[in-house]
Amino acid sequence: MYETLAVVGATGAVGRIVLEQLQKRDLPFRKLKLLASQRSAGSEVRYAGETIKVGLLEPGAFNNVDLVIASTPDEVSADFAPYAVKEGAVVVDESGYWRMDPKVPLIIPEVNPEAVDKHDGILASPNCSTTQMVVALAPLHRAARIRRVVVSTYQATSGAGLSGNVELNDSVRSALVGKTHPPKTFQHPIGFNLIPQIGSHKYEGYTSEEMKMVYETRKIFGDDEIQVCPTCVRVPVATGHSESILVETEKPLSVEEAIELFNGFDGITVVDDLANMQYPMPRDCDGKDDVFVGRIRKDISSPNGIAFWCVSDNLRKGAATNAVQIAELMMKQSSK
Amino acid sequence: MYETLAVVGATGAVGRIVLEQLQKRDLPFRKLKLLASQRSAGSEVRYAGETIKVGLLEPGAFNNVDLVIASTPDEVSADFAPYAVKEGAVVVDESGYWRMDPKVPLIIPEVNPEAVDKHDGILASPNCSTTQMVVALAPLHRAARIRRVVVSTYQATSGAGLSGNVELNDSVRSALVGKTHPPKTFQHPIGFNLIPQIGSHKYEGYTSEEMKMVYETRKIFGDDEIQVCPTCVRVPVATGHSESILVETEKPLSVEEAIELFNGFDGITVVDDLANMQYPMPRDCDGKDDVFVGRIRKDISSPNGIAFWCVSDNLRKGAATNAVQIAELMMKQSSK
Missing domain, CATH: 3.30.360.10 (Dihydrodipicolinate Reductase; domain 2)
Incomplete structure (x- = not known):
């Protein structure tokens, strides 16, 4: 079960649409945590009628987080994904950093949904084009x-x-x-x-x-x-x-x-x-x-x-929508 | 010899550059005549320090014209080119109307200059793309x-x-x-x-x-x-x-x-x-x-x-420049 979902890069161009898609597709999680780098941490974001404060992306931020949807530059993902996994979270990553790693499945839910079954904590969403x-x-x-x-x-x-x-x-x-x-x-x-x-x-x-x-x-x-x-x-x-x-x-x-x-x-x-x-x-x-x-x-x-x-x-199927669909697929699999 | 050159469509996007190219490339003609359809006939255009009045494109306009460079829509070219040829002019046409006619050579001077040697009065410049x-x-x-x-x-x-x-x-x-x-x-x-x-x-x-x-x-x-x-x-x-x-x-x-x-x-x-x-x-x-x-x-x-x-x-090599180069090539051939 994925009770707590974290969105990393929540204030970016793609992150905003991730939040919109989470509401639209009504994903079955209980708690939402928003994280961003220094520049945007501390800002407030509206979600489903509530105001959520954006926390800082740092080691320790993923304790009690089950699933992460991340839209960050490559170098940010290279840095945080390992400690997020170590802290017990599964990361759906939209950056380019992990995509070609043989241990990381690269997923388009309509095309290769079976690929979500085997991972070491990181799953990647492909490049927009x-x-x-x-x-x-x-x-x-x-x-x-x-x-x-x-x-x-x-x-x-x-x-x-x-x-x-x-x-x-x-x-x-x-x-x-x-x-x-x-x-x-x-x-x-x-x-x-x-x-x-x-x-x-x-x-x-x-x-x-x-x-x-x-x-x-x-x-x-x-x-x-x-x-x-x-x-x-x-x-x-x-x-x-x-x-x-x-x-x-x-x-x-x-x-x-x-x-x-x-x-x-x-x-x-x-x-x-x-x-x-x-x-x-x-x-x-x-x-x-x-x-x-x-x-x-x-x-x-x-x-x-x-x-x-x-x-x-490109911000939707090319990024946010595909990542949210991967998360949705994982939630469905885990509730079977 | 080509003594009198006429530019048809002289006030259009391509026609303006035809005039610029004629000056720049210093083509060896003696007299320049500018022609356009009803809408633009009567306007005045500056060329080589002189003001030239744009004449009306109509039968009779090509008496005493040797060579024509024309930049008009297809239907205008379909109409005027035959009477221009009948009145004794050779037409270098930039419209799409004549290009695929087997009697009309289609010319890019750097590529198939030999094609200018055989024509029935009309020569075509290819489409810009x-x-x-x-x-x-x-x-x-x-x-x-x-x-x-x-x-x-x-x-x-x-x-x-x-x-x-x-x-x-x-x-x-x-x-x-x-x-x-x-x-x-x-x-x-x-x-x-x-x-x-x-x-x-x-x-x-x-x-x-x-x-x-x-x-x-x-x-x-x-x-x-x-x-x-x-x-x-x-x-x-x-x-x-x-x-x-x-x-x-x-x-x-x-x-x-x-x-x-x-x-x-x-x-x-x-x-x-x-x-x-x-x-x-x-x-x-x-x-x-x-x-x-x-x-x-x-x-x-x-x-x-x-x-x-x-x-x-696209207005130069794709249109005006190529047409002026065809005219230049013909002038060179005729002066041999």
Whole structure:
């Protein structure tokens, strides 16, 4: 049983949505504890009609805590997760730090729920750009075995947290009056611009964000033979990551089969009517929990390819919603 | 000899840059005539220190005109080009109307200059998204024969003319104060949003803009076996189309070979230093005539692939500059 739940990073862009999702999904815990680093500890947060004071994230904070949902930078997670586990808590972590650790399961509840059964105290939620892609790929992989994915992303500024959106607004406002707002969160001005770099150089000309899409996809599907060629690009959109995806499968799929597979999968909504200008767009997916797919068509450059367009709220399914769903799944398992 | 040059659509987004390029490149004509449709005829335009009155585009307007550079919508070109040719002019057309006509050569001077030699009075300049891609692909194709291209575009609002940029600004300003500016030029609000549709439905789920990238690429290279899978997306950027390109060649190319080929090709500038955050971005390419490439790396999902990022000012190499270069090439040929 998980009686006491702690939310770490409760005041951040993702943490706020974690709290909203906990209420919306009505998770069966008795006590809620909020924790944050020095900067935000001491502040007060409203939850279910009550005011909760945010405690400091420090050793000892997890005594009597059963389950943790954490949205922090990598280095914060590297530091606190070990002592949280030692103090008896199980940690559902949204940072990138633990994801590729062989002892840590990497979970999307609709895709690999069985992975929650085996862990050493830490479970990880995938990177935002990976999560929405893997949800969309899952039904195609089950039906036709995916061999290769070529993906180009159009990633929102909120992927960099609240400061990303502040910088987008400042950058756009400055550009509108012919000025340049000096970038801090991003490498270059993002207003009316594109930045083809997310993260730092990682492998053979690919960035860390790009290699997450390669490694995490393989780990979640448990298939190291899936080839992924990613290009990750930051765009001047506040919320909602978009992805142009081309997938090659072992068994060819028709467009009709692909649409049927998408429609039959939990967590995917198909919006696909080009003649009537209907397809997923960031402004329509903001605040929604599903992964949206559209522009579904045969790849006209290969016999076994399907091309499509995929949008999802990166703070929700890409982060908060998926982590809360992992916690929900664990609570269900433990109450069996 | 081409003594009198006419610029049709001289007051539009592209027409203005055509005039700028004519001066910059110092083309050897004696007389300049400016023409536009009813709405803009009668206005005055400054050129080389003189004021030129814009004449009306109508039958008879091309008597004594030798060469025409035209930037108009398709339907305007369909109407005027035949009578311009009948009146004795040769038309370099930037619209989409004539490009796929078997009697009309489709030209990028760096790629297929020989194509200007054979025409029936009309020569076409390719679509903006095609032009920059084909320039970037040309050296790779010559060295290693391209078999397949997967491309996702990030296209600027100026591709829809001056009204596109006005709408981008209005849409962004409205969104900043929590309002929605009703779209007219685009299908949906473009401020802080992405629209995965450019043009209308054309073929099997692909848009007209996407199929231009397929058909025009094959025509320019004279190779109908090149397979192209395009996804065209409008982004909230004013000027500069960007493209995430994956190319598969018959002969494998190393990254070093690809960079050397790009560097050796007229009209391409390589900006490629991820460690120092250097790569092409729309804000750096605005107002420049070259095609910029960066993020050049091996495709980690196929043995013969190269992935790269390509940016160019869509009003310049993607339109005005290429058309003026075609005119320049014809003037050179005729003076031989």
